[in-house]
Amino acid sequence: xxxxxxxxxxxxxxxxxxxxxxxxxxxxxxxxxxxxxxxxxxxxxxxxxxxxxxxxxxxxxxxxxxxxxxxxxxxxxxxxxxxxxxxxxxxxxxxxxxxxxxxxxxxxxxxxxxxxxxxxxxxxxxxxxxxxxxxxxxxxxxxxxxxxxxxxxxxxxxxxxxxxxxxxxxxxxxxxxxxxxxxxxxxxxxxxxxxxxxxxxxxxxxxxxxxxxxxxxxxxxxxxxxxxxxxxxxxxxxxxxxxxxxxxxxxxxxxxxxxxxxxxxxxxxxxxxxxxxxxxxxxxxxxxxxxxxxxxxxxxxxxxxxxxxxxxxxxxxxxxxxxxxxxxxxxxxxxxxxxxxxxxxxxxxxxxxxxxxxxxxxxxxxxxxxxxxxxxxxxxxxxxxxxxxxxxxxxxxxxxxxxxxxxxxxxxxxxxxxxxxxxxxxxxxxxxxxxxxxxxxxxxxxxxxxxxxxxxxxxxxxxxxxxxxxxxxxxxxxxxxxxxxxxxxxxxxxxxxxxxxxxxxxxxxxx
Amino acid sequence: xxxxxxxxxxxxxxxxxxxxxxxxxxxxxxxxxxxxxxxxxxxxxxxxxxxxxxxxxxxxxxxxxxxxxxxxxxxxxxxxxxxxxxxxxxxxxxxxxxxxxxxxxxxxxxxxxxxxxxxxxxxxxxxxxxxxxxxxxxxxxxxxxxxxxxxxxxxxxxxxxxxxxxxxxxxxxxxxxxxxxxxxxxxxxxxxxxxxxxxxxxxxxxxxxxxxxxxxxxxxxxxxxxxxxxxxxxxxxxxxxxxxxxxxxxxxxxxxxxxxxxxxxxxxxxxxxxxxxxxxxxxxxxxxxxxxxxxxxxxxxxxxxxxxxxxxxxxxxxxxxxxxxxxxxxxxxxxxxxxxxxxxxxxxxxxxxxxxxxxxxxxxxxxxx
Numbered sequence: 001x002x003x004x005x006x007x008x009x010x011x012x013x014x015x016x017x018x019x020x021x022x023x024x025x026x027x028x029x030x031x032x033x034x035x036x037x038x039x040x041x042x043x044x045x046x047x048x049x050x051x052x053x054x055x056x057x058x059x060x061x062x063x064x065x066x067x068x069x070x071x072x073x074x075x076x077x078x079x080x081x082x083x084x085x086x087x088x089x090x091x092x093x094x095x096x097x098x099x100x101x102x103x104x105x106x107x108x109x110x111x112x113x114x115x116x117x118x119x120x121x122x123x124x125x126x127x128x129x130x131x132x133x134x135x136x137x138x139x140x141x142x143x144x145x146x147x148x149x150x151x152x153x154x155x156x157x158x159x160x161x162x163x164x165x166x167x168x169x170x171x172x173x174x175x176x177x178x179x180x181x182x183x184x185x186x187x188x189x190x191x192x193x194x195x196x197x198x199x200x201x202x203x204x205x206x207x208x209x210x211x212x213x214x215x216x217x218x219x220x221x222x223x224x225x226x227x228x229x230x231x232x233x234x235x236x237x238x239x240x241x242x243x244x245x246x247x248x249x250x251x252x253x254x255x256x257x258x259x260x261x262x263x264x265x266x267x268x269x270x271x272x273x274x275x276x277x278x279x280x281x282x283x284x285x286x287x288x289x290x291x292x293x294x295x296x297x298x299x300x301x302x303x304x305x306x307x308x309x310x311x312x313x314x315x316x317x318x319x320x321x322x323x324x325x326x327x328x329x330x331x332x333x334x335x336x337x338x339x340x341x342x343x344x345x346x347x348x349x350x351x352x353x354x355x356x357x358x359x360x361x362x363x364x365x366x367x368x369x370x371x372x373x374x375x376x377x378x379x380x381x382x383x384x385x386x387x388x389x390x391x392x393x394x395x396x397x398x399x400x401x402x403x404x405x406x407x408x409x410x411x412x413x414x415x416x417x418x419x420x421x422x423x424x425x426x427x428x429x430x431x432x433x434x435x436x437x438x439x440x441x442x443x444x445x446x447x448x449x450x451x452x453x454x455x456x457x458x459x460x461x462x463x464x465x466x467x468x469x470x471x472x473x474x475x476x477x478x479x480x481x482x483x484x485x486x487x488x489x490x491x492x493x494x495x496x497x498x499x500x501x502x503x504x505x506x507x508x509x510x511x
Numbered sequence: 512x513x514x515x516x517x518x519x520x521x522x523x524x525x526x527x528x529x530x531x532x533x534x535x536x537x538x539x540x541x542x543x544x545x546x547x548x549x550x551x552x553x554x555x556x557x558x559x560x561x562x563x564x565x566x567x568x569x570x571x572x573x574x575x576x577x578x579x580x581x582x583x584x585x586x587x588x589x590x591x592x593x594x595x596x597x598x599x600x601x602x603x604x605x606x607x608x609x610x611x612x613x614x615x616x617x618x619x620x621x622x623x624x625x626x627x628x629x630x631x632x633x634x635x636x637x638x639x640x641x642x643x644x645x646x647x648x649x650x651x652x653x654x655x656x657x658x659x660x661x662x663x664x665x666x667x668x669x670x671x672x673x674x675x676x677x678x679x680x681x682x683x684x685x686x687x688x689x690x691x692x693x694x695x696x697x698x699x700x701x702x703x704x705x706x707x708x709x710x711x712x713x714x715x716x717x718x719x720x721x722x723x724x725x726x727x728x729x730x731x732x733x734x735x736x737x738x739x740x741x742x743x744x745x746x747x748x749x750x751x752x753x754x755x756x757x758x759x760x761x762x763x764x765x766x767x768x769x770x771x772x773x774x775x776x777x778x779x780x781x782x783x784x785x786x787x788x789x790x791x792x793x794x795x796x797x798x799x800x801x802x803x804x805x806x807x808x809x810x811x812x813x814x815x816x817x818x819x820x821x822x823x824x825x826x827x828x829x830x831x832x833x834x835x836x837x838x839x840x841x842x843x844x845x846x847x848x849x850x851x852x853x854x855x856x857x858x859x860x861x862x863x864x865x866x867x868x869x870x871x872x873x874x875x876x877x878x879x880x
Contacts, residue, residue, distance in 0.1 A: 354734060
């Protein structure tokens, strides 16, 4: 599986690809070779040129003159029509699905409908179902996309991409497809991708997550500062050497060390219920970092929302410093000292059109300027130290938030809540879609808050993160506490095992 | 001052104009508009140009104090209505009923004065309170029940029209009492006093919307209601409040209109809807681009008022007003969208450049404090 027959020409070969934006070189003489039938991973920090490369392949950017490309040995011109001519199909993070239409309709979008004049729903669904079944994707073709899980939608998107356009050798390009998927759901996608690979198709897989690279990839190409640092088979690489290639130096450790120093219980919840949570009691002490993990549907994804009041609490009591926090009232929770950084950053956390400054000050607007008169200058002065402290880049508080990278947006959200004076932090997927360097900055901020006596609840689908960052990890299963794993025993395998055991034993491939 | 602006704008434009590297180059118009956007005072430039053009064409009638006074006085009612509309629009809600509310309030005030013989202050107070109740009704429909504001206020508009017709019974109401007319029939430093009212209201709205925490929260509600809610902003309460505000201000505009006209009928009101919305949307291209703001709205009103007055002095037919306002609204909203698109492209490019600089200079991990 690692190497393919050498006499076949590369599925895609690109040479001498450069791209200059206003005298800044985004890509320098990049070469990329995809062997037929391989899963090739593309790695690099934000700003390394990964997305520029993908955009050139997709025909969105035109490269500087002098680049060459060939598809299965045939020369093609790098430009707007390359993707279509060479069978490149892209799956972007937002999938491009229409929620209100059925799976079958979505699969036909941009492609072909069976039947020429008369569209029969039943025939159409049957046809789409047959395609899905042939890949072993257990999704009902008649279902509406909106009612499917993100995992199921991703699977449909992959199958759709393969059946888009004329059937020939496809090269599938996936751009961080797992950024919002839970661990078990990722496995579903990987199973499908291996099936696709087994059929001889080629996959270019762009990701931030090193584990995925090792799990899935045959070879990896690493970009740094616009140049290819290495293209290697994964067989000879380990985790640390990969990080070294990405950063160009050793990373001390992804997860900073920290001392356990827990004080009195600050956040308490008793018999909490709502969403998928059936009955959960927990307590987080000052200075403690408590992890919450679980598979999709286990209730873990509801815990921070229930505590904060952004999802209806069906039963139970939440207390901060011994005082009750009313249900379903985020404003009251904030007054009690709770901060919540939601996982769906774009929808729930940030105001994209606003400046960094305004995003940071929103929860606490008092004291910005004199006599209740908010002045931009006073606000800017207030915000500057937070922008500096949390390493928001660029360091300009007037930047429009949507123009920052995901990692920097997350730093802004962290800065917002640190400034708000909260002492209970509910963090949902704080490092999703964030590159390795920014991750470390966010972990440092979390530890600093803990060291300052804050109580922290970290809900994450990254088991490695939970195992490394938390003093204690609560594993949810079917809406109740499945296990409470202390720091000393927490490993990725243990957490995964605890979340799968007993529950989901029926048919874990079913979505 | 206008020459200063023109000199500054092209300099900034060349600094940031990197459209040549973009794959899909924005059209010339969009780039021109983006340039105008960078010069946030383009409205004032166009205003100056209009004054010069009309001044050259009709020096005896256009360049007179009387004409300036007349423009200000006729636009004052639109200005009041538009300032009120800023609140719900900033909060992400439409109040289409504001203009009909203005008409209804004018009729109501007239009826209270003539048929009920209420003293002037009491009649005004009752009218404003009823306006507030209408706003609360809108707020209830939108913030509590959850009807889309566009539809809810469209419905209220029809209710208010019915209300006007019931009150007026098809007749003109008036003449209204001299003491009531005196509210607007005065001059301050040669300017109609109604201009002063607009100035006071504008200052108040400017503080609340643009310089108070309340205003910031209103904007947040409009920008991303869910994120604002999770940041502790009482979004529903603010939508409710903003609809009540626009209704009370629309009522006040109705009272002022009744006072300037001297007699009212059930048919007044709707003609103010379009100019007010045109001004507010055109205003988002000025001073604080992309945001509903008071100063931009006032500039837009002056621009529209001057344009219409000038065309009328040139002998343009009556329909020119409607045509001019319609074009202004469409162009304004279209311009906002195109400018946004150009800005987004620029921002993406700038961010990419910034990211490359980081990658080139320092490794990201070491930026932590």
